[in-house]
Amino acid sequence: MQEAIWQIGQVAYNPQDVISNYLQPLATKNKKGQPLQVVKIDFNLQLGTLELDVTEELDDNTSSKYCYIGHADAPSAPQWQASVKTHNYLLSQTITNLISMDIDEQLKADLKVLRDKFFQDIVFVDKGKEKHIYLLDLSSIGFTERNPKDIFNQQEGDIKKTIKVLSKEFILGLKEKYGITDKNIGLFVLAINGKTAANMATYQNLIIKEKKKVFAKGEKGCCSICGISEGLTADTSKLKMKFYTTTNLNFPSGFEKGSYRKNMLLCVNCMNNLTAGENFVWQNLSARLGNFTVFLIPSFLFQPQMDQKDLEGMVNKVQGTFNLTADMEKLKGFQGDIRMLLVELEQEDYFLMNMLFYRKGQQGQDVKVQRFIKDVHPTRFINIHKAIEKINQIGNMLLITLVDGNIGTENDGGDSRLSPTPFRRFSFVQ
Numbered sequence: 297m298q299e300a301i302w303q304i305g306q307v308a309y310n311p312q313d314v315i316s317n318y319l320q321p322l323a324t325k326n327k328k329g330q331p332l333q334v335v336k337i338d339f340n341l342q343l344g345t346l347e348l349d350v351t352e353e354l355d356d357n358t359s360s361k362y363c364y365i366g367h368a369d370a371p372s373a374p375q376w377q378a379s380v381k382t383h384n385y386l387l388s389q390t391i392t393n394l395i396s397m398d399i400d401e402q403l404k405a406d407l408k409v410l411r412d413k414f415f416q417d418i419v420f421v422d423k424g425k426e427k428h429i430y431l432l433d434l435s436s437i438g439f440t441e442r443n444p445k446d447i448f449n450q451q452e453g454d455i456k457k458t459i460k461v462l463s464k465e466f467i468l469g470l471k472e473k474y475g476i477t478d479k480n481i482g483l484f485v486l487a488i489n490g491k492t493a494a495n496m497a498t499y500q501n502l503i504i505k506e507k508k509k510v511f512a513k514g515e516k517g518c519c520s521i522c523g524i525s526e527g528l529t530a531d532t533s534k535l536k537m538k539f540y541t542t543t544n545l546n547f548p549s550g551f552e553k554g555s556y557r558k559n560m561l562l563c564v565n566c567m568n569n570l571t572a573g574e575n576f577v578w579q580n581l582s583a584r585l586g587n588f589t590v591f592l593i594p595s596f597l598f599q600p601q602m603d604q605k606d607l608e609g610m611v612n613k614v615q616g617t618f619n620l621t622a623d624m625e626k627l628k629g630f631q632g633d634i635r636m637l638l639v640e641l642e643q644e645d646y647f648l649m650n651m652l653f654y655r656k657g658q659q660g661q662d663v664k665v666q667r668f669i670k671d672v673h674p675t676r677f678i679n680i681h682k683a684i685e686k687i688n689q690i691g692n693m694l695l696i697t698l699v700d701g702n703i704g705t706e707n708d709g710g711d712s713r714l715s716p717t718p719f720r721r722f723s724f725v726q
């Protein structure tokens with residue numbers, strides 16, 4: 297399975313634009329189909345003002361324009377990403393975390409100035425220890441009359457509640473002053489003096505450095521995929537699809553905390569390919585089967601001789617052939633498509649399909665595998681289509697008999713609106 301993702305990653309990885317391999321997709325419309333807006337939070341250090349810009353709508357280029365890479369993997373990990381979908385971190389910890397990271401001195405100095413000007417230092421007690429957190433002073437931009445210290449006192453020193461209140465007041469302020477509700481916001485972006493952090497070279501380098509940080513130790517051994525012996529890491533916790541535990545304390549090698557080197561060791565190249573492969577699978581290979589979500593991952597006998605465009609074309613066809621929600625006329629076409637696809641690819645790029653049934657994890661950034669069916673020949677999809685066709689015919693016959701009306705006649709091609717949906721409930725118990 298890892299090899300299948302790695303193969304896809306070899307095609308999908310772009311060494312010319314390294315950041316593009318880490319970008320995450322962003323929705324451009326909300327559930328109601330309304331366009332989503334970018335909220336730019338711009339700290340102007342010369343004028344000493346904080347300006348909000350809500351004039352830009354999200355489009356397909358927004359993720360690349362603002363280097364959107366998601367947020368830190370674990371909820372407890374420091375959040376430093378300057379383009380985020382939720383605003384809480386920007387109001388509380390992003391600036392402080394960025395200051396402590398490996399960025400250039402000018403940006404560090406600017407961040408310190410803006411932290412001291414726009415944020416308030418709150419001292420709170422956590423597990424008996426005194427800690428500091430800087431919270432954005434919304435009273436300084438006229439969003440509210442209360443500053444963070446007032447809120448903190450009203451919440452009797454509960455820092456979590458304080459951040460919650462602050463967060464609510466920020467969203468309320470956006471609604472009152474700019475007429476925009478949180479349901480219409482797709483991305484928050486940090487900017488300083490009119491320039492977004494995402495467009496600063498030092499921030500882009502930081503993203504790459506953070507992604508490669510796991511190789512700092514340079515472990516020796518044998519890469520689980522290519523066999524190389526140096527510059528390896530056993531830290532696979534950043535991968536979305538976790539094949540081995542990365543947190544269970546019972547399983548580290550030699551009971552050494554956090555070391556899972558006997559499970560999987562990876563070199564930089566293989567990690568890059570796996571990350572790029574996962575991103576590609578995540579963005580292009582998800583399908584639905586009844587109530588279930590499934591990744592359809594092709595596994596090639598030999599490394600496929602294709603570029604990313606070819607791969608995208610191929611997976612579109614595979615997705616199409618698996619589309620079980622289409623109406624019967626289209627399904628018949630798909631059976632032909634599968635045969636065509638097999639004729640096209642069988643000669644040079646013979647492949648089988650892996651079906652990985654999954655649910656998204658709590659953060660929506662990783663997957664929990666429910667069931668894995670490997671090495672499915674694509675012609676199996678034809679059998680599934682035939683079974684659906686048969687069920688539809690029986691369903692239509694029953695409708696004619698029972699309803700005794702005009703719906704569900706034999707000539708309507710089995711309109712999917714009237715068709716019983718097979719696999720509505722699909723039991724994994726065998």
Ligand SMILES: [Zn+2]
Binds near residue numbers: 524564565
């Ligand atoms: Zn390797």
